[in-house]
Structure formats: structure tokens, C-alpha cells
Amino acid sequence: MIVLRLLTGRAWLPALLLCMSQAAAADEALLEVVGTDGERLVSLPVAEGEGWCLEWNHSVEGFPVLDCYRHRDGRMVLVRSHLPDFAAGLDHIPGRGRQVSDGEGGYWIEAIDEPVPGNAYRLRVGSMRVDHRLVIDDTRISLSSLAENQRVTIRLSLPPNQ
Numbered sequence: 001m002i003v004l005r006l007l008t009g010r011a012w013l014p015a016l017l018l019c020m021s022q023a024a025a026a027d028e029a030l031l032e033v034v035g036t037d038g039e040r041l042v043s044l045p046v047a048e049g050e051g052w053c054l055e056w057n058h059s060v061e062g063f064p065v066l067d068c069y070r071h072r073d074g075r076m077v078l079v080r081s082h083l084p085d086f087a088a089g090l091d092h093i094p095g096r097g098r099q100v101s102d103g104e105g106g107y108w109i110e111a112i113d114e115p116v117p118g119n120a121y122r123l124r125v126g127s128m129r130v131d132h133r134l135v136i137d138d139t140r141i142s143l144s145s146l147a148e149n150q151r152v153t154i155r156l157s158l159p160p161n162q
Contacts, residue, residue, distance in 0.1 A: 029071055030157045033134070033143060041146045042134065046071045046156065051079065053135040054154070056126060066135070069116070076116040076156040081109045120155035 031052060033042040046052065051070040058065055066082040080097065084106030097112035125132045125147045132143040143152065 029074070029159065031071075031134070031136075032153075032155050032157050033146070034153045034155065035147055036151050041143070041152065042141055044134075044136065048073070054123075054132065055135050055140070056130050056132045059126070059130055071156060074158055076119045078112050078114045078116060079110075080112055083107055083109070116156075118155075119158070120153050122151055122153050124151050125149065 028045040028047060031042070031044045031046045032040055034040055048071055051068060053066045053068040055064050055066050057063065063084045064082075065084070067078060068080045068082075070077050070079045072079075082102065084102070084104070096114075097109040100108050100110055102108055123132065123143075125143045127148055128142075128144050130144065134141040134143065
């Protein structure tokens with residue numbers, strides 16, 4: 001059975017996500033994660049105004065860090081980041097958003113509102129210890145399980161008519 005074969009290997013998640021994206025309306029943008037060989041590892045429809053986050057575990061402290069984006073007017077826009085601590089490499093850059101407490105000892109950087117040049121950026125996906133993952137609503141997709149220690153491009157692909 002095809003379903004059993006898909007569920008027994010690592011390929012079931014990318015195959016399922018690709019099928020979901022192909023079923024999406026042709027006029028929707030897609031959030032895609034593409035390997036260096038051009039293979040689409042993740043492809044999800046993202047309507048105007050919808051958002052997602054890239055989450056990973058801090059390499060020293062181990063707690064989750066978030067960068068959150070939104071599809072805004074055909075652009076991928078970094079809107080906010082969550083930093084649970086002032087650990088190595090985690091700080092607020094004055095003039096870049098507004099730092100507010102998360103009420104649990106960490107903080108959010110709100111109102112960053114920076115368009116991502118070209119609607120895409122490259123990421124070297126970390127090991128499973130870092131576990132880079134896409135967070136969309138209540139769904140987490142582990143990029144580390146799909147492309148551990150590899151470079152990928154995360155992009156917002158617009159439909160041809162935009």
C-alpha cells in the first residue's frame with residue numbers, strides 16, 4: 001500500500017506537504033523551504049495576512065527562540081522575535097522594534113516590520129539538538145529532521161499574477 005510506504009520513511013512529511021500545496025488555490029502564495037539541490041522540502045499555502053515563525057533551541061542555553069514573519073502585501077516581513085533570556089547573541093538592537101516583557105523573564109521584540117530582501121533567506125539548518133522548525137498555528141515542522149546540517153532557502157513564493 002502506498003500510504004504505508006509513505007508513513008514508514010522520512011519522506012512522508014515532505015510528500016504530504018507537497019500534496020497539500022498542490023491542492024492549494026493557484027492564486028495563493030507559498031511558504032517554501034528549498035534545499036541546495038532545488039528540492040522543495042516544505043511547501044505550504046500562506047494567504048495574505050497569515051504568519052509563521054522559525055523556532056530553534058539556543059545552542060548554549062537550549063531554550064526556544066522565535067523569529068516571526070507575516071505575508072504582508074506580497075512580502076515576507078519579519079514582524080517580531082521572542083528571546084527568553086539575554087543569553088549569548090540574544091539582545092535588542094535599539095531602533096529595531098520595541099522590547100516588551102513576555103511576563104516570564106524573557107522578552108518580545110515587537111514591531112520590527114522589516115521586509116526580507118527578495119522574500120527569501122538562506123539558513124544553515126542546525127542539528128537535532130538545535131532543531132530548527134517552522135511553526136504555523138499549532139503545527140511544528142522540524143527542518144532539522146528534513147535537512148540537518150544543510151543549507152536551505154526559506155522563501156515566500158508569489159503566484160504568477162502578482
